[in-house]
């Protein structure tokens with residue numbers, strides 16, 4: 001079973017981490033968890049300060065010229081654009097059910113991507129793959145976010161958090 005997939009094991013790990021530090025404790029969850037809301041609740045009850053959603057998806061990429069795997073140690077973690085809708089949905093489901101701040105991460109490479117996480121309920125947004133490819137991207141994204149706020153009459157991004165309108 002994947003590490004932390006059982007909410008009771010996850011709670012035990014978080015309790016031990018909580019006892020070991022007074023620093024902010026972010027618990028990062030996998031998008032493959034059978035019930036990500038239950039796991040988020042278990043982490044909250046065990047003392048997490050915040051959640052990070054999501055980690056990579058397991059995948060296999062094949063170099064067809066060499067007939068060998070490309071990622072990690074055979075199979076590996078898939079990051080980037082493919083993760084965006086997965087992470088945004090996890091953020092939406094968890095922030096509606098659990099009263100902890102969420103950092104949305106997975107597939108963000110534009111202000112529009114970051115806004116999807118914010119609208120779904122994240123209060124922080126992280127960037128991995130896209131920022132490794134272009135280290136100046138986060139800085140540009142902040143300017144793009146300011147431009148979006150200007151166009152939409154938004155004075156604080158905090159006002160955007162969780163304001164996704166779900167179809168009736």
Ligand SMILES: Cc1cc2nc3c(=O)[nH]c(=O)nc-3n(C[C@H](O)[C@H](O)[C@H](O)COP(=O)(O)O)c2cc1C
Pocket residue numbers: 028054055056078079080081083105106107108126127128129130
């Ligand atoms: C090269 C690389 C190394 C990573 N190492 C870790 C790690 O050590 N711990 C972790 O929780 N996530 C790790 N991740 C996952 C990222 O933190 C992030 O959750 C994931 O890549 C999705 O975001 P992205 O699409 O913006 O890259 C790693 C991702 C990449 C691409």
